[in-house]
Amino acid sequence: MHEWALAEAVIxxxxxxxxxxxxxxxxxxxxxxxxxxxxxxDVLTFAFRELVKNTPLxxxxxxxxxxxxxxxxxxxxxxxxxSNATSALGREKSEAIHFIPDLVHxxxxxxxxxxxxxxxxxxxxxxxxxxxxxx
Amino acid sequence: MxxxxxxxxxxxxxxxxxxxxxxxxxxxxxxxVVSGKGGVGKSLIATTLSLILTKRGRSVGLLDLDFxxxxxxxxxxxxxxxxxxxxxxxxxxxxxxxxxxxxxxVGDEPLPLRGTEISDAFTELLAITKWGxxxxxxxxxxxxxxxxxxxxxxxxxxSEFLIVTTPSSLALKTVSRLTRLLLEVRxxxxxxxxNMRITETKLVEEHxxxxxxxxxxxxxxxxxxxxxxxxxxxxxxxxxxxxxxxxAKKIL
Numbered sequence: 494m495h496e497w498a499l500a501e502a503v504i505x506x507x508x509x510x511x512x513x514x515x516x517x518x519x520x521x522x523x524x525x526x527x528x529x530x531x532x533x534x535d536v537l538t539f540a541f542r543e544l545v546k547n548t549p550l551x552x553x554x555x556x557x558x559x560x561x562x563x564x565x566x567x568x569x570x571x572x573x574x575x576s577n578a579t580s581a582l583g584r585e586k587s588e589a590i591h592f593i594p595d596l597v598h599x600x601x602x603x604x605x606x607x608x609x610x611x612x613x614x615x616x617x618x619x620x621x622x623x624x625x626x627x628x
Numbered sequence: 629m630x631x632x633x634x635x636x637x638x639x640x641x642x643x644x645x646x647x648x649x650x651x652x653x654x655x656x657x658x659x660x661v662v663s664g665k666g667g668v669g670k671s672l673i674a675t676t677l678s679l680i681l682t683k684r685g686r687s688v689g690l691l692d693l694d695f696x697x698x699x700x701x702x703x704x705x706x707x708x709x710x711x712x713x714x715x716x717x718x719x720x721x722x723x724x725x726x727x728x729x730x731x732x733x734v735g736d737e738p739l740p741l742r743g744t745e746i747s748d749a750f751t752e753l754l755a756i757t758k759w760g761x762x763x764x765x766x767x768x769x770x771x772x773x774x775x776x777x778x779x780x781x782x783x784x785x786x787s788e789f790l791i792v793t794t795p796s797s798l799a800l801k802t803v804s805r806l807t808r809l810l811l812e813v814r815x816x817x818x819x820x821x822x823n824m825r826i827t828e829t830k831l832v833e834e835h836x837x838x839x840x841x842x843x844x845x846x847x848x849x850x851x852x853x854x855x856x857x858x859x860x861x862x863x864x865x866x867x868x869x870x871x872x873x874x875x876a877k878k879i880l
Contacts, residue, residue, distance in 0.1 A: 589733035
């Protein structure tokens with residue numbers, strides 16, 4: 494149900510931007526979903542459907558697009574992906590990353606040099622890629 | 629001829645920022661316990677103040693913002709407590725305090741975060757935590773003037789700052805820098821607390837006078853505090869807690 498909180502945040506953002514830009518109509522919004530946060534797309538879609546009721550977003554096309562996350566070691570430069578890194582993590586650690594993606598730094602290390610100093614490249618959380626409006 | 633409607637693609641800011649005010653809307657006052665220096669007693673003061681306010685029948689939230697060295701959970705004793713999920717994250721009540729910390733999720737693991745990662749983790753925490761109706765949200769900030777303090781200023785606009793120092797010129801040098809920063813950004817300062825006083829000195833009072841901020845009084849060094857951790861009842865019976873009560877009267 495944490496997805497509900499994320500959906501609320503996204504909807505508030507779209508409505509704020511549309512208002513700021515003086516939109517007559519919000520035609521489409523593209524939402525990127527980083528794989529690091531392991532968002533349940535079905536739950537998120539349901540939350541959007543419920544939350545847009547009686548808002549200017551009721552007829553807006555909301556497109557959800559996943560974005561793969563990669564990690565890059567700041568020490569040796571190696572890049573690796575999330576599924577390789579987290580397949581061995583248990584439920585509790587995965588859940589921690591689901592709530593606060595940056596906590597991944599407590600649980601994984603560079604597969605080549607073992608450093609904890611790595612960067613999350615793209616695909617961290619949820620963000621609005623763009624909004625298409627008419628004026 | 630009908631009016632021509634033009635379509636535009638526009639960028640949007642970080643969605644988490646749009647929901648933070650909503651999450652904090654039922655929080656009446658936000659007190660942020662800060663100090664430039666580490667080891668001056670911020671966590672103990674933040675936790676004890678939370679317990680005192682709870683004892684007085686106020687609803688209190690406590691947020692441990694020290695990602696690298698959280699310690700409020702040790703002082704409070706949070707064994708077995710975990711947040712619950714309900715369209716967001718609801719902090720568990722520990723001794724009557726709604727307590728939130730990353731420690732629930734990382735336990736004793738080191739959390740090596742760099743600046744922007746700290747900022748991201750803090751923003752996420754604020755965006756998902758549902759405090760509900762709270763009279764006081766006490767925030768225990770880490771030492772320094774890094775991401776956490778700057779983000780509190782940026783994201784929690786109603787914050788009031790409680791500066792903690794020891795009566796040492798070493799601590800006061802750094803605390804002076806922090807005081808200058810807070811004054812520069814026009815952040816409301818509740819005052820400065822002189823913690824761990826062993827001998828009579830006017831250093832902290834003079835500091836307060838110099839910067840035109842309130843001197844909230846001393847907290848005498850208490851040798852018995854260590855044995856009160858995870859035992860709020862015992863903690864509230866200490867001389868330390870008595871001094872924090874006197875300070876609380878001046879800031880409420």
